[in-house]
Structures are given as structure tokens and as C-alpha cells.
Amino acid sequence: MPEDTEDEHESLFAAPPMAEQERMCEAILFATAEPVTVREIESRMPHGSDAAEALAHLRRRYEGRGVHLVRVGDAWAMRTAPDLGFLMQRETVETRKLSRAAIETLAIIAYHQPVTRAEIEEIRGVSVSRGTVDQLLELEWIRFGRRKMTPGRPVTFVVTQGFLDHFGLESPRDLPGLKELRAAGLLENRPPPDQMPSLGEGEDDAREDGTDAKGQDELFGE
Amino acid sequence: MPEDTEDEHESLFAAPPMAEQERMCEAILFATAEPVTVREIESRMPHGSDAAEALAHLRRRYEGRGVHLVRVGDAWAMRTAPDLGFLMQRETVETRKLSRAAIETLAIIAYHQPVTRAEIEEIRGVSVSRGTVDQLLELEWIRFGRRKMTPGRPVTFVVTQGFLDHFGLESPRDLPGLKELRAAGLLENRPPPDQMPSLGEGEDDAREDGTDAKGQDELFGE
């Protein structure tokens, strides 16, 4: 009797024992394919539960197992251990091959986020086609970020939780080579000196009009 | 490197250690969209593996956890523990503002209690719908009070402890009086025309028991 369990705990005015909380987190995470935020987990657990602590215990428990507990931004998910991928060939989802332009654009967004279309174009030296951005939006790997406080208030792009999940990243800070790139100054937005041709600078940024991105990059508070 | 692992095992002509086989079963069961038969699991594992034994180990490992290994016909699947089913419900709470009619009715009951429906209508100048009263009763902000010693012995409404709790009042006497309302700028002498009384509506009702709505407000001696 599920309700009984809950009522019992509630009536005791105490959170369930940590082992029990761990079981609860386990059940919630096993039941869903998508990452679940700590807040969401806690909201489903009895009052007074400490999901963060329970998750820490659970993560240790699954170390070295066939299934892992992984962190995706501010959410958690169960995922099979990468070394066992070969067993799952039949589960493999055939993903459409991304064009070189799409891959580069994705990388630029991930490493430079929040980044405007004009900045992407400045880095790649060519204009970014609408199709490329649409494809990444469709995959839900990028989304609109806050507008930039520069003239024209262009929209920016940022990567999503789905992106982190897909590439097995805990946070955008875990992007490969991020630190080195930053140290080398290659992530700086260095404005070109006067008289430089603005390469690939397409039409104005107003193309993504209307999308006022809200309260974005909680994921990326740096 | 998935292939490497496989090749390594295969080249040794020996099944992987049982702990490793257990991991494999775990990953397969986790990721597969349907229950999987022992034969199917085994066909996906390296040669010489004993899926049945690995599953038996795995089943024991999950005993008492938030997730169980269950048999479905001649296949196996992972399921959340039945006693945790209540976690699979997500309650979404929507907050809505109380309607103007309900607020006004509630205010009249709070300021004039005990008050009959006819009195409420006389004060509001419009008839009070059954739904409004029912809603307030359901919210447990009002309840039935004593019957009035007037012809027809109409029931009265009073506010509840729940009402006081919700509005942070210790007693109905803590409700601000008219002088305070005026001081707070809430009472203006001349309302905008759209708040003109729609006199006459629902008045028929109000007169039935001939109660005079005035003179009840000891609270509001001006």
C-alpha cells in the first residue's frame, strides 16, 4: 500500500531512513529515460527527504556496475556503462549524420555559449545557414539563450541538457579541452580591428526574431 | 573501446568472470525496451557466458532495492519495487486566484458573520451562486453556523479556523475595520463608474426573510 508507507512517514514527522530514500531515488531514476532534476525527485519523495544525499549514496552503490548513475547538469539519470555498449548494438539509434557545418556550429555554441549567430559566423568565417541551426534546435542540443545586451539585442544560443546527456557531460565545464582553450585565449571574443572584412556576416541577426529567451543558463553559471 | 573488450574475451576462449557477466545482464535488461529471454541475453553475451546464473546473482543483488528483477513469462525485466509505486505519481499543483464573486462573498461572511445567504445578497447587491458558496465550503474557509431565529430559520455562514490560518489572522476581530481600510486607501469615496452598483439584481431574493443587513457590524463602528 503505497499511501500507507507515505502516511506512516508523514505521521512520524520524520523523513524515511536514508536507505529507504536511496531506494526511492533508485526507483524514480530507473523509471524514466530522461534525466530528472534533484528538485523533481525530492518533490516526489516524502517530506524532509534529502535527495542530494540519497543520490550520492546511490551513485557510489552503482560504481563499477553495468548501469551507472550519471549527473547531467542539475539532473541525474541512470545510464548503461559505456564499456558495455557493444552488447547493445541492436538498441543503437541510427542518428542522421551531422554535416561538418552542423558539427562545427555545435562545438562553437558549446564552447562559446551564450553566443550569437554573428559571433558563430565570425569564428567560422562563413554565414551559418538556417538549416544548420534548425537541425541543432530540432535535435534539442541547442536552444535560444538570453538576448545579448548589444545593439539590436541579438538572440544567443546555448547548449541544452539533452546535449549534455547525449555526450555524457556533467556540465558544460566538462567539455574536452575547455580549460586549455580558455588558457590559450581562444575562447575570447576578440573584436576584429577596423578594416577587417567581416566574413560570412550574413543578414542581420533579427532572423531569430520573436524568441525572447527566458531565464536561461542556470546550467552554466560560471 | 567496446570491440576491444569483446575481442579480448573472445581471444581468451573463456567466458568473462561471473561479476562481469552480471554487469552485462544488468545493462541489457536496463536498456532493452521489452522483457528479454535468457536465450536472447546469452546470445548477446560473449561465448561461454551463463546468463541464467548471472541473472540469479543479479536478482539477489536487487533484492530489497528500489528496483527488482522480475520474471515475465520466460523473459526477464527490471521493474520498480511495487511498494514505491506512489513515487510514480507526480502531483502538479496549479494555483488559481479566487474569483471576484468568491472573494466578495468570503469578505462579507468574514466581516458580518454569522450571515445568511439572503444577507450576503443584499450586501453584494447581486445574487450569490450556489457554486461560489460550495467552493468556499470546499476550501473549508467557511462553514455553516447557527440557524437564525428569523422566519424560515435560515442557515448562516461563518468563517473557519482554516480561513484564519490561511489569512494569518488570530480571530475574525483582527480583520481591518473600515477606518483602517480607508487609511490604507482601499476605500475611496467615489468609485469609478464601472463599479457602479447594479442595483436591483437579485434583490428579490434578498428581501424574502426581511432581514436588515445593517446593524450587524459591531466590528465596524465608525
Next chain:
Amino acid sequence: MDEHDFEEDFENADGAGGVTNVADRMAAEALIVDVDGFEGPLDLLLTMGRTQKVDLRKVSILELAKQYLAFVETAREMRIELAADYLVMAAWLAFLKSRLLLPPDPTDEGPSGEELAAHLAFQLERLQAMREAAAKLMARDRLGQNFFARGLPEDVTRLRRVRYIATLLDLMQGYARIRTRDEFRPYAMDREAVFSLEQALERMRGLIGFAGTWTEISAYLPEGFTTDPKRRRSATASTFAAALELVREGRIDLRQSETFAPIELRRRD
């Protein structure tokens, strides 16, 4: 083939070095054949820079500029149409080249050739870095390929509950609204004897369409305002004022044959 000229031009411009061995020459040719395969001039420059086989930071921008210009020249001779981007870059590189070669003009305000070259080198290095980062990213273990999500997700039932909220302020405002209503004494009663200018105007506007002939203004007084002297006074005043307003608008003519004679009006056509 213009290969020979290309080489000569190149060496003339360059003085020494340049494309000397066969492999490099082949590479230069491949660039031209492949022009469609490049993602813009920066990409092309990056590829050219790579053939210099040195750290991008040490790449000679001057060398690169010469190589690029030679490429554009050859493409033109081969009548290969280049996108505008490539030509803009060529013009700019020609400018950069002259800046780098000529002694700096002290009166010139703009950035120096070195600064421009440094920025171009930065852009190339950054693009290269992003390419490498992209490759690293795509080489990671990926969801649905190397690791997997739950294959048999369970449904989470959603229970929707509505919570009604109201604040003490709502309550007070609600009550104030009702009490204010009681105190409010309708105004219309005081003004019973008044026929306002607005009312008169509205009435006249509806009626003047019928005033084809001279009609006494008193005929336009509203019903119920003709007997009671107080009301008649108010109505006469407002109707007269309304008539003046209509004259101003050019809708009617007014006349009075002599002092104290009746005032007459007629629609103006």
C-alpha cells in the same frame, strides 16, 4: 594549363621560396579543383596554412596572403567563379600585404599591418581549435550509441490539483469595493434639471438633417424641458450653445431678423 605562369607569378611576387616541389604544387592544384569543398575563405586559408607545416601561431601571414592571392589569380585565369566572400578576402589580403611590406605611414591612424595580421592569425588558430574541439566532442561516448537510457520507462501519472489562493489584501479590497458601493450616492439625481451641452449637441446632430427650411431654434428643445422654467432655461442655453457649435462646424446657418426676434436655423447644403 596555367600552372607554369602561376608558379612564375608566385616566385616573382615572392622573391625566393614559394611553391617549389611537386607535392606542394599538387596541393595548390587540388585547392583549386576543390574550391567548392571549402567552407569559406577562412577555411581555405586554414588549409593553406596547414601546408606550411608549422604551428599556426608561427604561420607567416604574409606568406599566406601571397598564396591566397595566387590562388585567386589562378582561379580567375581558369575562369572559376569565386563567391564574393573569397574576393572580399582577396582584396583585404592584398591591402594587408601592402601594409606589411611598406614602411608604416606615421599619418595613418588605422591599425598597423602587424595588428591586422595578428588578428587573422588568431582567427585561424581559433577556427582550428574549434575544429579539434568538435572532433573530440564527436569522439565521445554517446547516448544511444555507447551508453543507453532506460529502455522500458514507466509512466509517471500526473495528478493535477488546483489550489485556490487569495490574500488578505484581496479580501479587504473585495470588502472595500462593496462598502464603497453603499456609500456612493448616484449623482444623476442632482442634475435632473440640467440638459447638458453634450446632450444638446447629440440631439441636434440627429435632427438637423431634417432642417431643410428655416426653423425656430425653440423647436429643438427636448421633450420634458419646455414647461418647467428651470429645465427650459437649461435646455435653451445648451441648445443655443450646441447650435453655435454646429455653425462653427459649417453644418447649419443661423439667423435672427431683429433684436429679440426668434432665432432660426437651417441646414447648410
